[in-house]
Amino acid sequence: MSLRILVVEDDREIRAWLQSTLSVEGFEVRTAVSVSEASALLRHAPPDVIVLDLGLPDGDGVELVHEVRKHHTLPIVVVSARHQEAQKIQLLDAGADDYLTKPFSVGELLARIRVALRHRGTALAAAVTLHALDDLRVDLALHSVQRGGETIHLTPTEYKLLARLVRSVGRVVTHRQLLADVWGPEYTEHTHYLRLYMGQLRAKVEVDPAEPRHLLTETGVGYRLAAV
């Protein structure tokens, strides 16, 4: 059975393009032009992934994300324009899985959907505990971090930060989510903690901290641990 994608997008051209592009890749695509239509479709036949455009005519999509998160763990990829930073972060904090900035290429979209699907059900099944990419290897079960086969010693906070990103590998994690999960909910405004600790962590993990391979910055939004 092919995977079902719900595309919520009000622009006809982009909707048609997404439909044909995703169909070619073997997805079963359904489309909705508004938040209300999307909610109706969701109740009727829940898909496996949602691609949600920001700035729909009848709402900003936050309610939709809340509604989906009440019943489902299915991944949501938000599509936004460049100037919709605040709204995008709001949706990510509300439970959306990832985002794409318009204009984006097919390649980027498929990569995001693949990562989102890989995480599907992690809330129920065993979470990601092992991450290996190039020279980096993180095993959360063994509490070990290695670079090029050599063990790296991290402070407890550095480790918590890295572990949080490993659990969402490939997906963006917002500043707020990181601060809340690593330091606690009362620290969500202290972004300078993140800057300082991410600097330290990169110095230990990255070969060239100035141009990171693993710990990627999503400017103004959060961080992402590279999956590929």
Next chain:
Amino acid sequence: MKTAHASTLNLLTVRNGAIVVVLLLGATACGFLLDQHISLTSQAMLYVLAVVIASYTLRWQVSVLCAVAAVTVFNFFFVPPRWTFEVENREHLITLFTMLLVALVISHLAARLRRETEAARLNARRAQQLQALATDLSSATSAPEMKALGQTALDSAFDGPCVLALQRPDGALDLPMELVSSVGDGMHCCMRELAVLGPGTGRWPGLNAWYLPLGDKGHTSGAAYIPSAQAEDTSGREHAQALCTLLAQALWRMHLTSSMRVAQNETQRQQLQSTFLAAISHDLRTPLAAVVGAASSLQAQRDKLSPEEQDRMLGSIVSEASYLSSVTENTLQLVQLSNSSQELHRDWESIEEIVGAVLARVRQRDPARRIQFKVPEGLPLIQVDPVLIAQLIGNLLDNALKYSPATIDLTVCTAEHQLRVAVKDRGDGIPEDMYPTIFQPYSRGDSSGQRGAGLGLALCRAIATAHGGTLTLRPRAGGGNSFTLALPLASEQPPREIP
């Protein structure tokens, strides 16, 4: 109101009478106590003392009464024959008269002194009030706020209820509903005549209140009404005028500032509009033509085109369209930044991180890794909008990649409380006479047919300025250009010791 006034008056009279009685009783008692030891003259002095005290503390009518009473009482108790109102000796008669005269003179002098002291105190208080009002008005930002300050000042300076009204846009006064219509008429009248009306002004002296206009010829902003005015109270009227002038000046100043702002906004809006039009004509039309051309060729002649040609056209569609996208982004961002109400989303950021993220994007167009990045360790954090700073650095790097065939150096350093990010290329040096215009929208340095970032540098400078920083261009030793972004460093860094 009237009865209350009368009863206070009665109370005052009773109190004054009581004071006089106490003073005279005291003097009489002392006189009897010292009767055996002192002469009649000294006893008279005791009464004079009582009169002096009365003159200094009570109103002049009461003190004159006190003087007469003192002479009478002194005559009755002490002047022979005692216990009568008769005077036996001529010398004693003279003593009595002298005493009365002394008492009256002292009373007069004391009363004058007291009046002067009171006037001086009142003047000081008024000067202080003017000063306070001026200070308050300078920090007020709206007409209602200024009106409230003026109302409070008038109410505290005069026995109310004073009325202060501002002019509406239609020229009429914005009067309170419950106001008596004659008062409103008076206020309108003084505003029309631009003169103070009421007692002591020579205009409408029959009124019992002052009507003062706010402002001068050409810019009246309202009027004030001060009831229970006295013709002889010149200083009070002057004070009222001073308060009104102060208020009018503040209102006028605010009016000028706001109309200046409106004019500025209008100019800015027109500038933006022309910038935007220039963007469309200059930077959007050509790539659009290329996209439409390539796409229509593919649509109409696909079968005749070789696969290589098809690929080239598809590639051109993608690259032209992404160019359009970046021009659109830059234009929109510039418009947003020029809109002064737009706030920056500042946060504590690490410049190394921002540059790293920019490089991750720009490297796609830099396969030969021509950009060399040097960053020292332990750089301070900066409070900036990361998306904008990333856009700025990205634009500079894109430009450098486009114009310079050789290595591009990207360096970061701190100096003089600034964080400096420099992008240095080896491209053709920009002529120095073009420096002032290069950061303005649409003044690209070349006419070679190669497309520039259009608004790119204008946006870069706008971003730098919005952060309180600068973006400067210098020729580079050995050829090429050096763009330097300098951002002010916060005087206080967030603590490095954290949980």
